[in-house]
Amino acid sequence: MKYITTLAVDVFGPDEGHHQIKHVTAKNIELINAFIKVHQDISVVQRNFEHRTDYYKETKQLPVFIKPLKDITINGGTKFTFECIIDGVEPINVTWLKDKTFISSLTHDIQYERGLATLSLIDVQKDDSAYYTCRA
Numbered sequence: 001m002k003y004i005t006t007l008a009v010d011v012f013g014p015d016e017g018h019h020q021i022k023h024v025t026a027k028n029i030e031l032i033n034a035f036i037k038v039h040q041d042i043s044v045v046q047r048n049f050e051h052r053t054d055y056y057k058e059t060k061q062l063p064v065f066i067k068p069l070k071d072i073t074i075n076g077g078t079k080f081t082f083e084c085i086i087d088g089v090e091p092i093n094v095t096w097l098k099d100k101t102f103i104s105s106l107t108h109d110i111q112y113e114r115g116l117a118t119l120s121l122i123d124v125q126k127d128d129s130a131y132y133t134c135r136a
Contacts, residue, residue, distance in 0.1 A: 021033075063088030063136040066115075074124050081120040084134040097133040 074080045079100035086092055094117045096103040096110055103110065109120035117134055 031074050034067055037132050050097060051064045061089065069134055078124060079120065079122050081118050082132055086115050086117055086136045092114055092136050095135045099130045
């Protein structure tokens, strides 16, 4: 601190230099207190999340399908999106199957966000006719 004070006096003069240091020190204290508050808030969130995760691991609650898939007939050459609404503890691992074979997200438009799982078929063709399953 002595070096900063000396530098401030050299730059701003003897009267103004000490005032500038007090101003900078006060701002640093405000900033440090803000960081401490954020750190405390993050710690509380982490503890709550860890408790919630441990609770659900203990109870072993599986995801529940709020809106499961339904049988449907789709016209060829159209776009169609299958939707499932899933309730459960995140992260939920969602997979899609076509006639009991896993569908890759590399070849299909598969999305999952906040409980909504979707599988989109862009250009439905006859060979898309199958039994589709959403697993969570």
